[in-house]
Each structure stands twice: as C-alpha cells, then as structure tokens.
Amino acid sequence: MRPPINLCRSARLEIRRMFKMLECKCLREGTPVRKHGFKKIRMGWTLREFGYKVPDQYLMDTILKTLPSSWDIVKGSVLQEHNPSSAIELVMLLEEKERDVHPLWIALETDRMPLNSTVRDHVLGKQDIYNRLSAGGFSLHLSILTHAIVSTLPPSWPIKTIRRVMEKENVGMKDLLVFLEKEERMYDPMWVEFLKKEMISTSSVYCHIMCKYDLWQELQKRGYIVDFSIFVEAVVNTLPRSWPHVVSKTICGEHPPDLTTLVKVLEEVEDDIILLAALDEAEQNEDMILLRALDEVEHNMVTKIQATN
Incomplete structure (x- = not known):
C-alpha cells in the first residue's frame, strides 16, 4: 500500500513501521x-485515519497470522x-480460548491437588499462579x-456439595482456606483414618494409640499443624463403644501432658475393663451352675414322684 502523497517523510516512515509491526x-x-490483538486493532484504526483502507478481515488475518504455533489448534x-x-x-x-x-x-x-498434599499448599499454589x-x-x-481452587480438589472430595455449601454460607476467597481445611478433615483419607477409625475390639489400647500416633506423625510431615490435644481426642473418640463414655470425657478433661501418660x-482403664468383664463372666458362670443344679434337683423330684405313682 503506497502512502498518500500529502504525507510528510516522517509520517510515511512511521506508517511503514506500523505496517511492519x-x-x-x-x-x-x-x-x-488481548493486549496483542487490541494493539493490532489500534494500529489499523490509526492507519485508517491516515487514509488507508484497512478492513476488519485484514486485521483478523493479521492477528491470527502473528499467533505462535501453540495456537494452531485454537485458531x-x-x-x-x-x-x-x-x-x-x-x-x-x-x-477465552487462551485459557x-x-x-x-x-x-x-x-492441575489437581496432589493426593499427598495439603489443602493449604493447594490454595497457596493456586494463589501464586493467579x-x-x-x-x-x-x-x-x-x-x-x-x-479454580475448588474445581481442582481431589476427585474423592464431593465438589458439588462443597460448592452448594459455599453458596449457602456465602464463602468467599477470604474465608475459603479455613472452610476447606475443615472439609479436609472429612474427606482426606489420612484425616478420616486418624479421626474416625475405631479401635479393633480384639486389639490392645497400646496398639490403638501407636496406630494413631503414626498417623499423627504422618500428618505433621505433610505440613499439618496438629496439636497433641487433637491427637488425644482422636485416640479417645475412637475407643471401642463398649468402653464407658465417662472414660472419654474424663481423659479429655484431664489433658494428659505426653504420650507416656x-x-x-x-492401659489402667483397659485393665479395669478387662477385670470387670472377667467378673461378669464369672458371675454368669456361677448363675449357670446354680440354674443347672436347680434343674437337676427338679428333675430328680419329678422322677421320684413318677416312681412312687
């Protein structure tokens, strides 16, 4: 395209430069x-002001032509x-396609949250990318x-339910991390095992405590801040249901200072429970012996009466 004849030399040079760009x-x-495209469009508008015919189709072709090869499929x-x-x-x-x-x-x-990661790291990582x-x-x-944060949570998390709760409680970005950390304890497999898996009835309380202790250590290695009091609650709240409920309240109320305590x-509570169970069993056995003896006496009496008749 030749520049109009009435343009000065500097203007013609600037226009050539603009066409080249x-x-x-x-x-x-x-x-x-967006910046790239609108810069091209503004150049086209400027050239129109100088009297050049710059149709939209030419601008569209130019914008597409100057996209890198990674855009080929998108174009x-x-x-x-x-x-x-x-x-x-x-x-x-x-x-829109740039995404x-x-x-x-x-x-x-x-990019989804890794399974062995924490939701805190997930949120902070997305914030950094943002x-x-x-x-x-x-x-x-x-x-x-x-x-993006919620959509890329692990597949095991009920994302639709989380979204509904967020909408209902009006959870924004400011409160999102606190909200998701609460949800994490409900859906993360390690947290679920730590907080909810009950002690096996045939196991000892020592084994139960050590299993919870190992999980507690693993959670801390993953970056979670888990106080000893939370560990105690996890141990006590997952004791067998056959244990008296008052035991749980008493132990949590006393706040044992360390693992040994x-x-x-x-273990002292466990010994008492075992002893009580043994006494109950002994009483039941005595009752059974007494019932059998009474049955035998009754049977003998009936036999004698029948023999007399």
Whole structure:
C-alpha cells in the first residue's frame, strides 16, 4: 500500500513501521492475547485515519497470522465454531480460548491437588499462579481463583456439595482456606483414618494409640499443624463403644501432658475393663451352675414322684 502523497517523510516512515509491526510482530509466549490483538486493532484504526483502507478481515488475518504455533489448534476451532465477524469479536474469542493454551492458565484451572498434599499448599499454589498471571497483564477476578481452587480438589472430595455449601454460607476467597481445611478433615483419607477409625475390639489400647500416633506423625510431615490435644481426642473418640463414655470425657478433661501418660492412663482403664468383664463372666458362670443344679434337683423330684405313682 503506497502512502498518500500529502504525507510528510516522517509520517510515511512511521506508517511503514506500523505496517511492519502490524504484519510481522508476533505474540510473545506468555503475553496476553488481548493486549496483542487490541494493539493490532489500534494500529489499523490509526492507519485508517491516515487514509488507508484497512478492513476488519485484514486485521483478523493479521492477528491470527502473528499467533505462535501453540495456537494452531485454537485458531482453527475459533474460525470453524464461531466464525467471528469483526477483529474485536475475534480477540474476545481468542482471550477465552487462551485459557486452553497458556501454561499458567492450564496450571490454574486443570492441575489437581496432589493426593499427598495439603489443602493449604493447594490454595497457596493456586494463589501464586493467579498472582503470576495478574503480573503478566491478564485481567482476572477473584471468582476465577475460587472456582479454580475448588474445581481442582481431589476427585474423592464431593465438589458439588462443597460448592452448594459455599453458596449457602456465602464463602468467599477470604474465608475459603479455613472452610476447606475443615472439609479436609472429612474427606482426606489420612484425616478420616486418624479421626474416625475405631479401635479393633480384639486389639490392645497400646496398639490403638501407636496406630494413631503414626498417623499423627504422618500428618505433621505433610505440613499439618496438629496439636497433641487433637491427637488425644482422636485416640479417645475412637475407643471401642463398649468402653464407658465417662472414660472419654474424663481423659479429655484431664489433658494428659505426653504420650507416656496417655498410654499409662488408658492401659489402667483397659485393665479395669478387662477385670470387670472377667467378673461378669464369672458371675454368669456361677448363675449357670446354680440354674443347672436347680434343674437337676427338679428333675430328680419329678422322677421320684413318677416312681412312687
């Protein structure tokens, strides 16, 4: 395209530079496509002001041509599925599709929380990606971050139920971490085993305590802050249901200061329970012996009466 004759030399040079940038300057990987696209559109509008015919189709072709190779599949789908009628519409569509090709967007919206990770690390990791996208020039809203955090929780978590509760309780980003850490104790396999798995009836209380202790240590290795008092509650709350309920309340109320004390107290309780069970069994045996003796006396009396008759 030759510049109009009435333009000065400096203007003609600037226009040549603009055409060169318009047609040759490609989108740099990691840069928002919105900025890239609208920069091309503004150049086109400027050239129109100088008297050049710059149709939207030319701008659309130029925008697509200057996208990197990672966009090849996206370019085809945008044209086939949506058939944009203007350069602005094209840029808006590309901005939406960008979430499928940009590494940080993919990491934010699709990378799931690892099974052996904590929900705190998961939330902080997503926040870091969100901040990096914001620093890179992307326009983001906190609702995108919230949605990404919840959507990428482990498959074992009831994500739909969590969303309903969040909507009902109006849980925003500010309260999300506290909310999810509470949920984590209900759905994380290790937390569930630690808090809910009951002591096997044929096992000893010492083995029960040690199993809970191992889980407690593993939770701490994963980065959870779990006080000793929570460990005591987990041990006591998962004692067999046959144990008197008052035992649980008493032990939790006394707050054993260390593992040794907890083991000692519960083993003493266990000994008392075993002794009581043995006494009950002995009493039952005595009752059975007495009943058998009475039955035998009654049988002998009936036999004698029948013999007399």
